[in-house]
Amino acid sequence: MAYRTINPTTNKLVKTYPNHTDADVEAALDAAHKLYKSEWSKGPIQPRLKVLERLADLIDARKEELARIATVEMGKLISDARDEVWIIAEIARYYARNAEKFLAPTRIDSQLGDAWVEHHPIGVLLAVEPWNFPYYQLMRVFAPALAAGNPVVAKHASIVPHCATVFEELVNEAGAPKGAWTNLFITSDQVANIIADERVQGAAMTGSEGAGSAIAAQAGKYLKKSTLEMGGNDVFVVLDDADIDKAVDIGVFSRLHISGQECICAKRFVLHESIAETFLSRFTTAMAAVKIGDPLDETTRLGPLSSADAVKGLSGQVARAIEHGATLHLGGNAIEGEGNFFEPTILTNISRSNPAYFEEFFGPVAQVYVVKNDDEIVELANDSRYGLAGAVFSQNIERAKALASRIATGAIWINTFASTAPELPFGGVKRSGYGRELSELGIKEFVNQKLVLVAKS
């Protein structure tokens, strides 16, 4: 597995990074485990939280540089890259300012005596992360782990090595001790060996089902806690009483966010039959009109996919969908020329027998379904291997809330697009994974929630 920066806008190789050896892995695990056994990890939380505050300030100071690095490595719009840099500083500050409260002993009213739950770090964690939010995916693991006292060794996606190295530099510059966060350019086999290592107590992974299954299986074999955040095939529901123009604008934004390479962006557009024609017409016009081009250009609205392989995979998926009866309503093709560009695409008439019905399209490809009523919406939304997030548009909030409770996902966003914030839990059900990241829930995934009880005298 070669770690290389290839600019997806030009497909030109920028830099190749050497892999870490088994000796490097051993040194990283040794340093992390020593740190876990030290006063730094088990002692007062404030020194750890001060590192997060400094890290946030360092990130702010280098915002434009960090954003540009991400855009050059994986192709997201420079405006989206700035947003990502902004939110990772927010995540660091959120845990710096809330972790002590989250990890304070929780008292329990018990007949048996004076009882409370303490929150203790469990040891070295492994993070295995993807390329689509190259800093956010790392901070989502690092900030709560650092606050709780769990050192982390991290394997990032092979196409964003510059993001991986600059994140580690920032962490070290913020004053984190050796072993708190170690980036490793390693293979899948080395990942498996790390999970098996007795010094490692947990694994957090975001990415594909294949990777998640392999990591979860190894973690299960060695009885290590894991959290998984994988694909999604999120519905974007537009009810008959929705603000259509608002739903169109947000629908286009969500489907094309990060060039459609986001687990929680809108993927299955579920339209009430009474507004379907109107929505589809306006949605098609808006999708067709977006400016495609250089993600460093502030006026671009759709940049490249992350890699040439991603374009190849998406092209094959669209072709198979059409072979199995889907109607190509818009686009459908890779864009010839330099870079990994794909047309904004809309597929309709997707039957349940079409493989596309159950597939996530990780690119600017919208699937459109038309339904008669709310029961059909719930049935369609839940007829999926995934259960990550979703959105419901209606001017009847109680109706939308009722639908939100019936749709089997980790989150539902009403009258806006699915997104993320430090205080909001992130994660899903079914093949979208398990566990939650961010919020108070996220910091408690990898702590020992230990009961202490003093018997009545």
Ligand SMILES: NC(=O)C1=CN([C@@H]2O[C@H](COP(=O)(O)OP(=O)(O)OC[C@H]3O[C@@H](n4cnc5c(N)ncnc54)[C@H](O)[C@@H]3O)[C@@H](O)[C@H]2O)C=CC1
């Ligand atoms: N849930 C999410 O946020 C994301 C989901 N994905 C899904 O993953 C698909 C492919 O994107 P990739 O980045 O290539 O995801 P991927 O799952 O191949 O890679 C994610 C991370 O897992 C590592 N990995 C892959 N296979 C592994 C194995 N057997 N053992 C240990 N580590 C392994 C990769 O090197 C990378 O660091 C996308 O089409 C999308 O469906 C991708 C990015 C983000």
Ligand SMILES: CCCCCC(=O)O
């Ligand atoms: C807005 C941030 C979403 C990250 C979800 C993903 O891992 O694709």
